[in-house]
Amino acid sequence: MITCFIRYHIDPTKKAQFVQYAQNWGQAIPQCGGNLVGYYAPHEGSSTLAYGVYNIENLAAYEEYRARLSASSLGRENYEFAQKEKFIMREDRTFLKLASGPHAKLVMP
Secondary structure (H helix, E strand, C coil), X not given: CEEEEEXXXXXXHHHHHHHHHHHHHHHHHHHCCCEEEEEEXXXXXXXXXXXXXXXXXXXXXXXXXXXXXXXXXXXXXXXXXXXXXXXXXXXXXXEECCCCCCCCCCCCC
């Protein structure tokens, strides 16, 4: 399992558009095979950073998922919405593997 972290730099005057974008992905990503953790909009601190996080089996599964997402009407509409509204100034995507599991393992002396 790998986790895709997407860091967005957004226009702080268009936070509502990012929230709509995130809600659309909240529907499209699970429909297309991604295990969505969530999208996060600015709340306190930076007004320009937002995040999207989801899990996928591996990079091959990611490529298949991206193809399904691009072919879905909601996916295409959301890409077009972002292009039209121009609320995303930059998008950085990285893939990580969980290194701390299993969590909270009790170690007895």
